[in-house]
Amino acid sequence: MTGRRDPDIIIAGAGAVGTLLAHALAMRGFEIALIDAASGEDPISVRTSALSRGSLQRLSDLGAWPLEGVEAAPLRALHILDRGGSGRLTFDSADIGEACLGVIVNHGRLESALRARARTRGVAWHGDRAQAVRIGNARIEVTMKGGGRLGAPLLIAADGAQSVIRDELGVGVLQYRYGQTAVCADIRLGRAHEGVAWQRFLAHGPCALLPLPEPCRASLIWSAADVEARRLRDLSDAQFAAALNDAFGDHLGRLEVDSKRAYFPLVASHAQDYVGARFALVGDAAHRVHPLAGQGVNLGFADASALIASLQAARARSADLGSRRTLRPYERERKADNLAMLAATDLLNRMFCDDRPWVRAMLRAGLNIADTLPALKAFFMDAAGARVLQSPDVAGERP
Numbered sequence: 001m002t003g004r005r006d007p008d009i010i011i012a013g014a015g016a017v018g019t020l021l022a023h024a025l026a027m028r029g030f031e032i033a034l035i036d037a038a039s040g041e042d043p044i045s046v047r048t049s050a051l052s053r054g055s056l057q058r059l060s061d062l063g064a065w066p067l068e069g070v071e072a073a074p075l076r077a078l079h080i081l082d083r084g085g086s087g088r089l090t091f092d093s094a095d096i097g098e099a100c101l102g103v104i105v106n107h108g109r110l111e112s113a114l115r116a117r118a119r120t121r122g123v124a125w126h127g128d129r130a131q132a133v134r135i136g137n138a139r140i141e142v143t144m145k146g147g148g149r150l151g152a153p154l155l156i157a158a159d160g161a162q163s164v165i166r167d168e169l170g171v172g173v174l175q176y177r178y179g180q181t182a183v184c185a186d187i188r189l190g191r192a193h194e195g196v197a198w199q200r201f202l203a204h205g206p207c208a209l210l211p212l213p214e215p216c217r218a219s220l221i222w223s224a225a226d227v228e229a230r231r232l233r234d235l236s237d238a239q240f241a242a243a244l245n246d247a248f249g250d251h252l253g254r255l256e257v258d259s260k261r262a263y264f265p266l267v268a269s270h271a272q273d274y275v276g277a278r279f280a281l282v283g284d285a286a287h288r289v290h291p292l293a294g295q296g297v298n299l300g301f302a303d304a305s306a307l308i309a310s311l312q313a314a315r316a317r318s319a320d321l322g323s324r325r326t327l328r329p330y331e332r333e334r335k336a337d338n339l340a341m342l343a344a345t346d347l348l349n350r351m352f353c354d355d356r357p358w359v360r361a362m363l364r365a366g367l368n369i370a371d372t373l374p375a376l377k378a379f380f381m382d383a384a385g386a387r388v389l390q391s392p393d394v395a396g397e398r399p
């Protein structure tokens with residue numbers, strides 16, 4: 001142990017969830033040490049995140065919205081199409097009396113803006129990688145790859161789906177590889193998107209185009225079977241665009257690739273426990289869901305706000321921040337929601353990839369019937385966090 005006083009909380013992982021927690025907890029007077037294995041990497045990616053209005057509200061409540069340098073494209077509506085194109089379901093924000101369902105932001109810019117916010121809050125930043133963990137009676141100690149050590153009453157693991165902390169703590173995890181890879185790129189559209197996202201379910205997975213701030217530009221998230229993704233990776237931009245136009249159809253005019261392409265293997269995972277004596281898991285370290293519903297970060301932000309509430313309550317009664325009693329309410333609040341989203345996205349992905357004619361016919365009919373049921377659509381939009389009591393400023397900030 002060094003002569004310096006321990007922080008109240010160590011956070012391992014400076015992704016969107018870890019940095020939001022670092023910023024918000026430091027803003028509430030907690031002393032935070034953040035272990036950031038990603039420092040020095042280029043944070044600007046072609047990957048986007050759809051943030052629900054619920055997430056914007058949470059970010060705003062936590063003093064993290066709007067964010068400098070994060071341009072937000074409002075998501076007015078979403079069209080879902082089946083493989084044949086004759087099954088169609090539309091979620092329109094106007095149907096629930098809202099201006100938009102949420103916003104689309106560049107994920108790299110979101111991360112860097114949250115990092116910048118956390119840096120203004122006096123968070124003690126450690127550009128290193130957490131490597132080993134030792135739990136004592138009153139404190140948990142983390143050893144970093146560079147040899148440094150940190151101790152605190154509580155460690156929050158926000159180190160993503162391959163969490164080293166989770167493994168070090170011996171927390172069991174259910175993990176399932178989809179055998180799919182998401183191909184992401186910016187796409188130039190032949191027609192303006194008008195704030196509408198499209199998701200078409202293809203034989204090997206969903207292909208989505210999400211509106212970007214420019215009227216004729218969209219973000220592609222194409223989940224393809226691994227073998228198909230490898231084939232796509234070998235194509236030139238022109239050949240890839242031809243494959244995309246064939247797969248997606250003519251809904252947004254001729255599509256052209258307008259960025260480098262990035263590839264993400266898709267995995268579902270769920271930790272057996274989110275908390276234990278002296279630790280809590282948040283975000284992808286606790287759960288990872290298929291991106292077809294664009295909910296991973298949204299779930300992580302909901303984790304962050306529930307954990308903050310538990311920690312504030314503990315501090316108000318001068319309780320130990322790292323005790324199970326402090327942390328259990330967080331786990332109770334979040335586990336069921338996260339599991340429900342994991343199951344729903346998994347089921348949708350499996351059903352839409354199913355080749356049996358009766359399943360395809362059932363899905364086609366299901367989409368078309370659901371499209372005529374405003375109450376059901378409103379229910380799904382509520383479940384996805386599209387409606388909130390107050391109205392957060394959805395515009396974000398221009399870079």
Ligand SMILES: Cc1cc2nc3c(=O)[nH]c(=O)nc-3n(C[C@H](O)[C@H](O)[C@H](O)COP(=O)(O)OP(=O)(O)OC[C@H]3O[C@@H](n4cnc5c(N)ncnc54)[C@H](O)[C@@H]3O)c2cc1C
Pocket residue numbers: 012013014015016017018035036037038047048049050051107128129130131158159160161163164165182184221264282283284285291293294295296297298299300
């Ligand atoms: C293609 C794709 C599209 C997606 N689209 C959406 C969307 O539209 N909406 C949405 O809500 N979600 C979306 N998601 C999910 C979302 O990106 C993730 O859920 C989210 O990024 C998880 O954030 P996190 O901070 O928990 O983890 P991560 O983003 O994985 O961050 C973990 C951080 O921890 C660091 N780290 C790792 N190991 C260590 C260590 N040992 N020590 C210290 N630090 C460490 C990493 O470097 C990283 O900075 C998408 C995901 C994919 C793959």
